[in-house]
Amino acid sequence: MPAAPAEECPSALPLLKTPTAQLAVNGGSQHPDKRREGGHGPTLADEVEHLLPGAVHYSAPAVAEPVPAAEGQLPVPVPVPQHAGPRPPTPGEATWGPYAPVIARWERALGRAAPAATDARGRLATRFVEWMMGLRPGWITDVPDLTRSAELKALGNGVVPAQAAGALRLLLTRTGRA
Template sequence: MECPEAKPLLKTPTAQLATNGGSQHPDKRRAGGHGPTLADEVEHLLPGGAHYGALPNAERLDAPSPEQKHSRTPNAGEDAWGPYAPAISRWERISGRAAPPATNERGRLATAFVEWMMGLAPGWVTAVPGLTRAAQLKALGNGVVPAQASGALRILLDRANVGSAGP
């Protein structure tokens, strides 16, 4: 059961982000019995996304013009991040880095945004020479979020009582 105070979080990056046939509106993905992907949410629900304002089997809503789409990155807490504004702002504070644009120049999920979400150093994957966008998304989707790995190791070490005088 979901907590009523729970704030929406963006989906976890997965390895198939660039190879699953492209994004779909999250409602259409759910109607097909699947959960939306990070690309679905960014490209359809955030201004600047390639399909922002498009609804499944419906006319486009008030989507920004191409000139407006990529004019600037939303600031923390702005309506442009929609329901994800608190999560974006919180991660900016924790990481000490401003969120990069969520979309690239074509309105698709930006690999630098995924890298930032995971808490990786800028360019950790995106500055590797010769990697295509698809290869970057696959590497990021197959990667480990350092903060999660650290937390998991702490839990495991506590359970194992490492350093204790036990047997």
């Protein structure tokens, strides 16, 4: 079987974190770097709310580019927009940043577009988590009387059907029952 091109190879693409039940009770999101400084890994909410362009807390990383200095003055680093460079952003990149290729691949696999990753308050959207897991729209998010916290807990405790099916196929193959 030929190797997948680098842009399609899962190990070569940045992936979003797996939803966990703790999304509902982790005290809110914080920048992934800050979470790591505290000795913890970032959560899905941390990544979506802080790393996706357009998110409430998002800021493009500052890149030092010297500004021509006047006689006797030091050059001043200036933040450069994330998409500065020789090419314009690809479709979806302005919304999904470095995750654009994997979001596009999952959209193709599911046959439907990704919903917004954040809600009106800038928090991780439960419909996005539901979509990431490959669940049908509304499987959790249309259940009456569930709070956002309960939805996130249910999604985080849930099983990703595609992963479960893959695991069962692998086990059945290894036992000779496939």
